[in-house]
Amino acid sequence: MAEVKFENIVKEFEDENKGKVRAVNDASFTVKDKEFLVFVGPSGCGKTTSLRMVAGLERQTSGNVYIGDRLVNKVHPKDRDIAMVFQDYALYPHMTIRENLGFGLKNLKTPKAEIDAKINEAASILSIENLLDRKPRELSGGQKQRIAVGRAIVRNPSVFLFDEPLSNLDAKLRVQMRVELSELHKRLGATIIYVTHDQVEAMTLGQRIVVMNGGEIQQIATPEELYENPSNMFVAGFIGSPPMNFIKARLDGNKLHTAANTFILPDDKVALxxxxxxxxxxxxxxxxxxxxxKLLNKQPENNVVSTNLKVVEHLGAELLIYFDNGDDQITGRVSADAKLKALEPVELYFNLNKMQLFNPDTQERI
Known part of the structure; x- marks a missing residue:
C-alpha cells in the first residue's frame, strides 16, 4: 500500500457561459498509508473530480499528485497501481462472476493459476464463493457491489478508490455494506479514498474526512473533531443529522442575547x-x-426556554421537536420518554457547555 499526496492541486474546466470554472482550488493534503479517507460534500463541490485526478481520469490544471514516492502527473491510469469502484457496478452481463473478477488480470496476461488463486482469495474475503458461476443478472444489488469490490481486490493495488459505491442500494443494505467495507479495510490494511455526499456514511467509515464545498477544502479532521470543533458554519451545518442550529445573537459580558431569550454563558466560554x-x-x-x-434530575437555574412546539416527529426512541426563536426555527432531539406533543407548552434547557459561536461575516468558528 502507499500514501497519496495532493500538492497545490488546481482543476479548471471550460464552461460555454461562465468561461473558466475552478472545480478544485489549491488543494493540498496527504492520505496516509493504510488510511481510510473520505471526501464528503454537496453535489458539485469537487470531491469526485479530486478522486478522478488520483486515478488519472482527469488531468489537473496545475499542481502535483504523488502515489507513494512517485510523481504520477503524466502516468497513465493503468500504470498508477490503483483500483476504482464506481457507483455503477460496470459488470459484463455475458460473463460469469468468476470471469468478471478475472477479466482485468487476464488482460494483463497474468498466469491462469495466479488468477484463480486471487479470485478464490477475494471470494473468500467477501463471502461470495457460491456466486462465482452465476451471471450478474442473477444477483441482487448488494451482491453486485461485492463483485465490483472483489474485482478491485484481485488487482492488489496500492490504493483503492471508491466513487459513491453505495448510492444505488436501499437504506438497510447501505448500512450492511458500510459495516462490510469497514471490516474489509481492517482486513486488507489498504489505503482507501472514498467519495460520498452522505455525511452519515462519511462519519461511520472515515478515519479522517475531507469536507469540500465549492472546490475548496473546508476542513480535514477525524469524525469526532469535525463534529465537536467544526472550523466554520458550513462544516457545522453539513456534519450532523439534524444539522446544528444557528441563531442570531449578541454577546454582552456573560450574557448571550437572542431575539427571544437571554442565555448565561459558562465561565470558560466568557473567557474564550x-x-x-x-x-x-x-x-x-x-x-x-x-x-x-422534565427529564433532568436537577432543574437548571439558567438557560431554560419556555416555548410552544410547532411540530413533533416521532422516531421511536427519540423525538425531533421544532420551535421558533424569533425569526430562527430551532430543531431539538430529545428522548421519547419526554412524551412531548405539538402545540403544547414546554420548557427546554439549552446546554451552553456544548455551544459554538461563529463570526457572522466570515462564518468562521470563533
Whole structure:
C-alpha cells in the first residue's frame, strides 16, 4: 500500500457561459498509508473530480499528485497501481462472476493459476464463493457491489478508490455494506479514498474526512473533531443529522442575547469569547444539546426556554421537536420518554457547555 499526496492541486474546466470554472482550488493534503479517507460534500463541490485526478481520469490544471514516492502527473491510469469502484457496478452481463473478477488480470496476461488463486482469495474475503458461476443478472444489488469490490481486490493495488459505491442500494443494505467495507479495510490494511455526499456514511467509515464545498477544502479532521470543533458554519451545518442550529445573537459580558431569550454563558466560554464582547455573533447549538427539563434530575437555574412546539416527529426512541426563536426555527432531539406533543407548552434547557459561536461575516468558528 502507499500514501497519496495532493500538492497545490488546481482543476479548471471550460464552461460555454461562465468561461473558466475552478472545480478544485489549491488543494493540498496527504492520505496516509493504510488510511481510510473520505471526501464528503454537496453535489458539485469537487470531491469526485479530486478522486478522478488520483486515478488519472482527469488531468489537473496545475499542481502535483504523488502515489507513494512517485510523481504520477503524466502516468497513465493503468500504470498508477490503483483500483476504482464506481457507483455503477460496470459488470459484463455475458460473463460469469468468476470471469468478471478475472477479466482485468487476464488482460494483463497474468498466469491462469495466479488468477484463480486471487479470485478464490477475494471470494473468500467477501463471502461470495457460491456466486462465482452465476451471471450478474442473477444477483441482487448488494451482491453486485461485492463483485465490483472483489474485482478491485484481485488487482492488489496500492490504493483503492471508491466513487459513491453505495448510492444505488436501499437504506438497510447501505448500512450492511458500510459495516462490510469497514471490516474489509481492517482486513486488507489498504489505503482507501472514498467519495460520498452522505455525511452519515462519511462519519461511520472515515478515519479522517475531507469536507469540500465549492472546490475548496473546508476542513480535514477525524469524525469526532469535525463534529465537536467544526472550523466554520458550513462544516457545522453539513456534519450532523439534524444539522446544528444557528441563531442570531449578541454577546454582552456573560450574557448571550437572542431575539427571544437571554442565555448565561459558562465561565470558560466568557473567557474564550471576551474579544467579541458587544459584537453580533451566530450562536450554534446541536439538536441533542437542547434537553427537556422534565427529564433532568436537577432543574437548571439558567438557560431554560419556555416555548410552544410547532411540530413533533416521532422516531421511536427519540423525538425531533421544532420551535421558533424569533425569526430562527430551532430543531431539538430529545428522548421519547419526554412524551412531548405539538402545540403544547414546554420548557427546554439549552446546554451552553456544548455551544459554538461563529463570526457572522466570515462564518468562521470563533
Amino acid at each position: 469569547y471576551k474579544e467579541y464582547d458587544g459584537e453580533q455573533v451566530i450562536f450554534g447549538i446541536r439538536p441533542e444539546d437542547i434537553l427537556a427539563t
